[in-house]
Amino acid sequence: xxxxxxxxxxxxxxxxxxxxxxxxxxxxxxxxxxxxxxxxxxxxxxxxxxxxxxxxxxxxxxxxxxxxxxxxxxxxxxxxxxxxxxxxxxxxxxxxxxxxxxxxxxxxxxxxxxxxxxxxxxxxxxxxxxxxxxxxxxxxxxxxxxxxxxxxxxxxxxxxxxxxxxxxxxxxxxxxxxxxxxxxxxxxxxxxxxxxxxxxxxxxxxxxxxxxxxxxxxxxxxxxxxxxxxxxxxxxxxxxxxxxxxxxxxxxxxxxxxxxxxxxxxxxxxxxxxxxxxxxxxxxxxxxxx
Amino acid sequence: xxxxxxxxxxxxxxxxxxxxxxxxxxxxxxxxxxxxxxxxxxxxxxxxxxxxxxxxxxxxxxxxxxxxxxxxxxxxxxxxxxxxxxxxxxxxxxxxxxxxxxxxxxxxxxxxxxxxxxxxxxxxxxxxxxxxxxxxxxxxxxxxxxxxxxxxxxxxxxxxxxxxxxxxxxxxxxxxxxxxxxxxxxxxxxxxxxxxxxxxxxxxxxxxxxxxxxxxxxxxxxxxxxxxxxxxxxxxxxxxxxxxxxxxxxxxxxxxxxxxxxxxxxxxxxxxxxxxxxxxxxxxxxxxxxxxxxxxxxxxxxxxxxxxxxxxxxxxxxxxxxxxxxxxxxxxx
Numbered sequence: 043x044x045x046x047x048x049x050x051x052x053x054x055x056x057x058x059x060x061x062x063x064x065x066x067x068x069x070x071x072x073x074x075x076x077x078x079x080x081x082x083x084x085x086x087x088x089x090x091x092x093x094x095x096x097x098x099x100x101x102x103x104x105x106x107x108x109x110x111x112x113x114x115x116x117x118x119x120x121x122x123x124x125x126x127x128x129x130x131x132x133x134x135x136x137x138x139x140x141x142x143x144x145x146x147x148x149x150x151x152x153x154x155x156x157x158x159x160x161x162x163x164x165x166x167x168x169x170x171x172x173x174x175x176x177x178x179x180x181x182x183x184x185x186x187x188x189x190x191x192x193x194x195x196x197x198x199x200x201x202x203x204x205x206x207x208x209x210x211x212x213x214x215x216x217x218x219x220x221x222x223x224x225x226x227x228x229x230x231x232x233x234x235x236x237x238x239x240x241x242x243x244x245x246x247x248x249x250x251x252x253x254x255x256x257x258x259x260x261x262x263x264x265x266x267x268x269x270x271x272x273x274x275x276x277x278x279x280x281x282x283x284x285x286x287x288x289x290x291x292x293x294x295x296x297x298x299x300x301x302x303x304x305x306x307x308x309x310x311x312x313x314x315x316x317x318x319x320x321x322x323x324x325x326x327x328x329x330x331x332x
Numbered sequence: 333x334x335x336x337x338x339x340x341x342x343x344x345x346x347x348x349x350x351x352x353x354x355x356x357x358x359x360x361x362x363x364x365x366x367x368x369x370x371x372x373x374x375x376x377x378x379x380x381x382x383x384x385x386x387x388x389x390x391x392x393x394x395x396x397x398x399x400x401x402x403x404x405x406x407x408x409x410x411x412x413x414x415x416x417x418x419x420x421x422x423x424x425x426x427x428x429x430x431x432x433x434x435x436x437x438x439x440x441x442x443x444x445x446x447x448x449x450x451x452x453x454x455x456x457x458x459x460x461x462x463x464x465x466x467x468x469x470x471x472x473x474x475x476x477x478x479x480x481x482x483x484x485x486x487x488x489x490x491x492x493x494x495x496x497x498x499x500x501x502x503x504x505x506x507x508x509x510x511x512x513x514x515x516x517x518x519x520x521x522x523x524x525x526x527x528x529x530x531x532x533x534x535x536x537x538x539x540x541x542x543x544x545x546x547x548x549x550x551x552x553x554x555x556x557x558x559x560x561x562x563x564x565x566x567x568x569x570x571x572x573x574x575x576x577x578x579x580x581x582x583x584x585x586x587x588x589x590x591x592x593x594x595x596x597x598x599x600x601x602x603x604x605x606x607x608x609x610x611x612x613x614x615x616x617x618x619x620x621x622x623x624x625x626x627x628x629x630x631x632x633x634x635x636x637x638x639x640x641x642x643x644x645x646x647x648x649x650x651x652x653x654x655x656x657x658x659x660x661x662x663x664x665x
Contacts, residue, residue, distance in 0.1 A: 049467030052477070059473045141538070148536025150494055239475065240495055241640075249475050261474045 058258035061265035073273035112298035209312035229267035369451035411450025430565035434507035457498035506584035506600035532607035
């Protein structure tokens, strides 16, 4: 199986033109295989990734009582972005890949419209996350790395200290965000240039903006990001509907999680919420509400 | 750039004698198979070595695909019926005169003797970048060489372009749409009958195909309903030379008048998009109106709405407008 389709340019050179569309099935089947294995693992062992999180919340009962019954996890702005981004991403995937599996329709216009919506929403997200939200809360930190090592040792039957509870975002969320960010920026960056190849009201067409070779690799990168998203979105939806993750999914709709879920899944010293006593916050932590 | 060779690359040739056998061969060989009708389109591809099928299924021995039959509601023309047979068939000439006019406008007498109506409506685009073997959108690549500031696009599309700007070259296609013909397609799942206008697809639907035919499908016949028998017909083909040339623009109209007004009309054009275009807005606008200069002017203006000419084919806009005007007026071509 060729990973990349090549063609002969008018000048006789071999140039890439796009990925092999069989990679679509590799991504989709890979994602389904992953979620089947994960579901079986959880079913058989009864363990989830959070199962090794430390049991103690590390705060007193009095401090816990000061925490609101509903803890804000995602502001309206963040939820709005997520909703728009999700809709545009699904529109992009359907318009890109339905024709590849035999559902024929005029997809190009809808694809670039959805791409523009995604681009605007991501630009908003970058600004919002940089200046309004706690920018670093989504990036893995030293504690995440240490806890990941400990969880791995425990999972393999070795002795290790109990890992701490998560900060605002579990490590898998942070890693997922990184992969999605890379794939998303690849798709957007290449997609914006690819709009120079089709008719839109925004750009004057110029298919000779780059050489055939550069265009070819751009299409390859766009395609790789696209098929990657098929797997990423499949896995994302799977985790979103898993029972132990539903409180996170609901918080992406309604904005909050319960105090019990906050104390049960998160480390108040790593994710300090409004109403919580500042004494419990460890050094270097930041008080944020969303 | 393709170089014309004298020797066609080798392939395995099958000559089935029935539609069932042809379909079985198509099913067995899938995308490796090439269905050969009259060969006028196919042999260009083969000799240029741009298409190199491993298997060719020659339909010339399938008798059930040939000939014109009368039905309870008109005519049924086998897909392998030659254009000359269509031109000369007395009933077609008597009741559906637009179809012989269109078929007779295709290519040259020699080509019409060999070329089939099924092949004429199913032929591939004639864009020279595509036919030359360049990796354009239609060939599975990621560029349209014709739709560039320096591209040679005099014969290309002014309507419904979507990345690819090639046009459908068929002369009989707009006539069949005007006659409200039905295309009978045998697929692995059974028989499928589609309206002629739905048989053709644009690049927005599938940039690598001109028709709905998928690998394994076979156009077996074309049914002409009697609804438009004996209507006023108009067909005109504008081309660079009088014979053996593809249309720059062609127009086909079937019109039924009542009193002094247009009671029913079907109007289609080709050579302006990757698929023949039925001008429904024009049809709706002229119903009830007389066939005169004012109505024709209105029709012409509506016909060119949305036209987006390329660098070198701006002339197609007034050409399309004027052909539609002439069709409405019923001018002698």
